[in-house]
Amino acid sequence: MDEQRARIQEDLRGLIAGDVRCDDTFVQLYASDASIFQARPLGVVRPRTKDDVVVCVQYAAEHRLPLHARGAGSGLAGQAIGSGLVVDFSRYLRRIVRIDAETVRVQPGVVLEALNTELRSRRRMFGPDPATLAMTTVGGMIGVDSGGSHGLRYGSVRQHVKSLEIVTADGQRFEMAGEAVDFDHAGQRETNHAAQTHEATQTKRQLVRRVAALLARHAETIAAAQPRTLVNTAGYHLAGVLDDGRIDLAQLLTGSEGTLALITEATLATVPVVDRRGVVMLFFESLEQATHAVQKILPFRPSACDLMDRRHLSLARDADARYERLIPRAAEAMLLVEYAGDDPAEVRDTLRGIVDGVTRRRKLAFDARQAFEAEEVELLWELARHVIPTLYRLKGSARAVPCIEDIAVAPEVLPEFLIQLQNILKRHYVTASLFAHAGQGQLHVRPFLDLAVPADVEKINRLAQDVYHAVREVRGTISGEHGDGYSRTAFLEEQYGPLFPVFREVKRIFDPHNILNPGKIIGDGVGLPTEHIRPAAPGSPGRAGSAERGLEDKAAVSRPLIDLQLNWGRDGLVQAARNCNGCGACRSQAAETRMCPIFHVRPAEEASPRAKANLMRAVVTGELDADAMLGDDFKAVADLCVNCHMCRIECPASVDIPRLMLEAKGAYVATNGLRSTEWLAAHIDRLSRLASLVSPLSNWLIAHRAARWLAEKTLGVAQGRKLPRAAAHPFLRRARRQRLTRRVRRAEPKIAYFVDTYANYHDPELAEALVAVMQHNGVAVYVPSAQQSSGMPLVAAGAIAAARRLAAYNVSLLADAVRQGYHIVASEPSAAMCLTHEYPLLLGDEDDDARLVAEHSSEACGYLWSLHRRGRLKLNFQPLSAALFYHTPCHVKALGSDEPGENLLRLIPALRVHKTESGCSGMAGTFGLMRKNYRTSLRAGRALISCLREPGIQAGTTTCSACKIQMEQGTQKPTVHPLKLLALAYGLMPELARRLSAHSEELVVT
């Protein structure tokens, strides 16, 4: 950290209650957003209170430091980044202040999804719906004036803003809403009388009067320069702000991208939830037919009318079997049309009218699918929301780049404009994807470019110039809903001509010293978009603002980045890091998403998977010194990844964050070693073995508070955590006695059981249940006696060398078994993850044995379910009268298994299996054991525990031992592995039946 940063950090920490961070690693997290740009800030401020915001602005004004407001950083134009101090409103200022009958008062960091969840219980919602609703903040939406697919019905945010509380560039805070203008004093300086009034009131009066005078003076220019479109977020919104003697500066501030003031609270209008919605997918043989159809559909007054091209459709088909069934292969384009109303008959009739008009009468669409049930309607909307980010899953290094992605024209000129656009793209030798809010004439066009290639980067400016010229020719706008930022600021002067100097004047009135988000909207000297491009790979264009850097900096391309700990080569690492497009989907806290469990409970940028990708990309491109990886700041971010793999599964671009973090943690551990408490967590198997050796003592100790207190102080194990008892006779010893460790002399089916720590030392009964169930189904069981634990805790800690040794040992043992016809089965999902995913990663692609083992390994329930699907599972179950809550562990999801544990339980007569998505258990292997993570772990598991506490539920059930520990922590109800329940229902383990009945009176075999 340089001197200036150190001073700012020290000063501001003394002044505000929120966070202030200026270290290299932390500021890198805020150097990018969902755009293709990058600007490294001086520091990051996360205000806790409105007073923090005021003080921060006053400090910045005094020291002439630029300030860049930021919400979720999901903007596509680079408007939330800059070289000054980033003010992150999303961390603490996220409270819904008040909900009234038709309005809501919120802080700017409130996430739209969270707001709507609150409002929905009152049958209200916020109208505009950007696709990023699961993470976008209200402040960011106001900053951009966001819209969405339902723009035809709800317009953009501006239509819903009632008033804004703002902090001005000189640090005054007040409310802005519509008010009458006193023209007699417009444009004049304040009088003595005014000087006596409160300073904030004075500033406000001045602003109102000066802006009113400006708008009145330029009324004609303002009217003449407006694009003829239904949507527009380019430049400042001046039209209609002054109307009939009244002025509404909240309207002007909406969409001003943090360049005029910072918003600290907002009053927004809400709308009633619409009861009846019907959606139709219309399929076309060409894009042209689809755009012509839009003209025929609009008179029906649909609430949404979106268009997707062939590329989006085939991605959707690949991503989800349900879409594969719905979308015909022949479709070149699709319109997704929604009609909403109160009367179901009217909704059905209107949609039928649309389908009839476009298919039979006009012969434009060749096929249609309609949906009226809420669940089906939602499925179709998911398509629109999730498909754009999945463009990043396409193979190759060219990406669908947001650079001219927000143009809009009048809907009636759409067909002709589209032809012109395609011609321009052809002239530049680029192909592009197209998603459009076609009903509003809004086109999200993303050319496929490789930002690591200078020639492709250079195309960005030229493409923008040509496309924007064509847009202006039809009186369109260069930005319909994403705003200007670094992407479009340079083109605003051409878009608005004589109105642009008025924009400059507006900026001067609000922010005379150009402190607020300089370079956005008013960008004198800001340069063309490519000056801010984010480097995609070592030596690629970007950094220091030069598109040519890539050409000059050849040395960077071959320079080793870091000593890689994993065998994936430099290119593998670079590719994984650049796969993240910054979309921010991993900042979601929505109940139906698992990623990221840590972000769910600690919604801070550093906890998001995106943060991890950003840091690794910065290291590989040289933006961040590779030594930073060995520092504590980097480690603190890496430690917020618990290797659950949920982001890898749910990220629309499939970015392998856990692998990136394994590399990062590995680098740290290779140099610094493990800290003592981390060593313990990573070697928990040794502790379990010891506990089992002296089980009477260890079980006595874990039951005693004083001993647990001591364990917390010395070992870092949380005192409050209920620890599992140790078994006096580990399973592997019992297996030897039962001769299970002898190879089986018979043909398949036969399995080799990979036991792992928990079943071996803490729950041998689980291992016995597995053996009993397998044998009952005619599957011979062999337990390799020399096997060691899976080593997943070593992987999670980044102890790569030790994990690799263990992996090599287990793989050589198990590969031998596979070659003899055994299938490897693990009762612990994380052990199955090791066999199928982590071991090949640790040992490298060239390790044939690792691949062999990975290909022939399964989690136990998955194996049994596959038996059932082949008709080979015995179904002679006795009824089990009980109501259980089933929890799916993250690693089962990561294995890609289709809920086999739950499916098996549903085969047992009379057993009632309840399941709702209640997120991660929060235990995350050994993470939740440790004192420093205990509270976070409990918070993450709260939803799950409250499901278990439901009075009708008698017990929990899950396949993961760590989840079981958490589930039993929060309730007195037992959590039983599905294998035990199967054994129970087969009547194989009477002693287990007795024990469980003692636990839960109603859990009985009938």
Ligand SMILES: Cc1cc2nc3c(=O)[nH]c(=O)nc-3n(C[C@H](O)[C@H](O)[C@H](O)COP(=O)(O)OP(=O)(O)OC[C@H]3O[C@@H](n4cnc5c(N)ncnc54)[C@H](O)[C@@H]3O)c2cc1C
């Ligand atoms: C995959 C994808 C799909 C998208 N789809 C849509 C869409 O359908 N419709 C749409 O409109 N947008 C869309 N966007 C763009 C983006 O998600 C929206 O513009 C979003 O509303 C931005 O909100 P945010 O919280 O991320 O704000 P940020 O990006 O963090 O900030 C946006 C702007 O608001 C300003 N700002 C933030 N907080 C404040 C504050 N308190 N005071 C003053 N200014 C502030 C910032 O300075 C910045 O200029 C999409 C983006 C992606 C990645």
Ligand code: SF4
């Ligand atoms: S990790 Fe995935 S979800 Fe998160 S920002 Fe990157 S691409 Fe988006």
Ligand code: SF4
């Ligand atoms: S692996 Fe899990 S904990 Fe790590 S970043 Fe991804 S979702 Fe978060």
